Amino acid sequence: MDNVKILLSENEIPRKWYNLAADLPTPMLPPLGPDGSPVRPEILAPVFPMNLIEQEVSTQRWIDIPPEVLDILYRWRPSPLRRAVYLERYLKTPAKIYYKDESVSPAGSHKPNTAVPQAYYNKQFGIKRLTTETGAGQWGSALAFACNLIGLECKVFMVRISFDQKPFRKLMMQVWGANCVASPSSETNAGRAILKSMPDTPGSLGIAISEAIEAAVTDGSGQTRYALGSVLNHVLLHQTIIGLEAKEQLKKAGEKLPDVVIGCAGGGSNFAGLAFPFAYDKIHGAKIKIVPVEPTACPKMTRGNFVYDHGDVACMTPLLPMHSLGHTFVPKPIHAGGLRYHGMAPLVCQGIVEGLFAPKAYDQLKCYESAMVWAKTEGAICAPETSHAIAATIDEAIACRESGEEKVILFNYSGHGLMDLAGYDAYLSGKLTDYVMPESEILENLAKLAGMPKAEARKTGRW
Numbered sequence: 001m002d003n004v005k006i007l008l009s010e011n012e013i014p015r016k017w018y019n020l021a022a023d024l025p026t027p028m029l030p031p032l033g034p035d036g037s038p039v040r041p042e043i044l045a046p047v048f049p050m051n052l053i054e055q056e057v058s059t060q061r062w063i064d065i066p067p068e069v070l071d072i073l074y075r076w077r078p079s080p081l082r083r084a085v086y087l088e089r090y091l092k093t094p095a096k097i098y099y100k101d102e103s104v105s106p107a108g109s110h111k112p113n114t115a116v117p118q119a120y121y122n123k124q125f126g127i128k129r130l131t132t133e134t135g136a137g138q139w140g141s142a143l144a145f146a147c148n149l150i151g152l153e154c155k156v157f158m159v160r161i162s163f164d165q166k167p168f169r170k171l172m173m174q175v176w177g178a179n180c181v182a183s184p185s186s187e188t189n190a191g192r193a194i195l196k197s198m199p200d201t202p203g204s205l206g207i208a209i210s211e212a213i214e215a216a217v218t219d220g221s222g223q224t225r226y227a228l229g230s231v232l233n234h235v236l237l238h239q240t241i242i243g244l245e246a247k248e249q250l251k252k253a254g255e256k257l258p259d260v261v262i263g264c265a266g267g268g269s270n271f272a273g274l275a276f277p278f279a280y281d282k283i284h285g286a287k288i289k290i291v292p293v294e295p296t297a298c299p300k301m302t303r304g305n306f307v308y309d310h311g312d313v314a315c316m317t318p319l320l321p322m323h324s325l326g327h328t329f330v331p332k333p334i335h336a337g338g339l340r341y342h343g344m345a346p347l348v349c350q351g352i353v354e355g356l357f358a359p360k361a362y363d364q365l366k367c368y369e370s371a372m373v374w375a376k377t378e379g380a381i382c383a384p385e386t387s388h389a390i391a392a393t394i395d396e397a398i399a400c401r402e403s404g405e406e407k408v409i410l411f412n413y414s415g416h417g418l419m420d421l422a423g424y425d426a427y428l429s430g431k432l433t434d435y436v437m438p439e440s441e442i443l444e445n446l447a448k449l450a451g452m453p454k455a456e457a458r459k460t461g462r463w
């Protein structure tokens, strides 16, 4: 039997995070303020603690992971690298499929990898309380878990559709001591305004972000800050521990570099966490296909534009250079709540513009079919988000069967689906549908960005 579990011991854990900004062949465009000029980092100070802002703007290649953070991460890290031999046999593929199992964290996804350091740096800075948004509830529960261990209060605005579909995630947050409300809520100006104009809205991450930022910056004590679960540079940085471990583990398994690296992408953090350490090799000459996968119902990378746009509906965030469907876009209620976001991490987007990453989009039904194949071969029940990476992996493995190539495919198993069984219920009872995004709806939302500064798509042309 081949090794199907490739493990690292505690003392083999990476001690530094990898910052792709140090190696991007074309530098990222800066975030812009309301007046169209680059934001000075201090402007973000009411929202984030200064130590995290420093990480956000850093172009240093390696950044030390504080020992106190590692001490918490040891609860589940290094996470296993597994080989999906049972799926390989089922597909009759000569490809070798490896996956990084991030479902083993206490919250069940990759998100605690950044929740813990974010809570840590806030605590170091003297902050007492964090606010945040959550889609499917994964990020809210990860932050609740981290705040509990670090000793911070935690307030979560949860997208209404998930709040209703996934009551157990809310309970997890409560077990870890957080306070969770449905968004839009009546607790903020942003929430009240949206409830007035769209009382039946399913909510969106963009709306919930507006509420969480407002709740942080309007706290007169100055001891509340906001934490974001994806998109930002420092979040992606914290997630690179996944790819750095995977590199060591592939070596242990006797592999060189992978031929294909795949991750599902909502805001881009689990994809980036796995892919960036391999993007480093690609930049330095390795031939690796790197694929972020999104839902066809929220197709910012494959059908959106590379533009300057806000990260939230109420335009509270700076303008970020990213692939976007427009901050007013409200995605259809697909079950992969964590992928229902209008934009994408600027670091990932610059990689797409450069040609380092080749995004793909998959329909909801095809993803659930892949999740079912996974459950019936490998055994585990994956998160609806993760099923997008599995669908793309299966397609790559089938292509290898047809071409006879023994490629090494590596994907990120971003989380388990044990809190998302309602989606499986809808699939099994035949109620699940695909949502085709009409071009007119995309154009309508993008047209609203007409007055914004233009984002120049800079690339070397090497890929």
Ligand SMILES: *Cc1c(COP(=O)(O)O)cnc(C)c1O
Pocket: 109, 110, 111, 136, 138, 139, 229, 230, 231, 264, 265, 266, 267, 268, 269, 270, 271, 338, 339, 383, 385, 386, 414, 415, 416
């Ligand atoms: C949140 C989430 C995602 C999407 O977020 P990214 O920042 O793009 O990684 C994917 N998978 C799972 C299981 C999640 O919880």
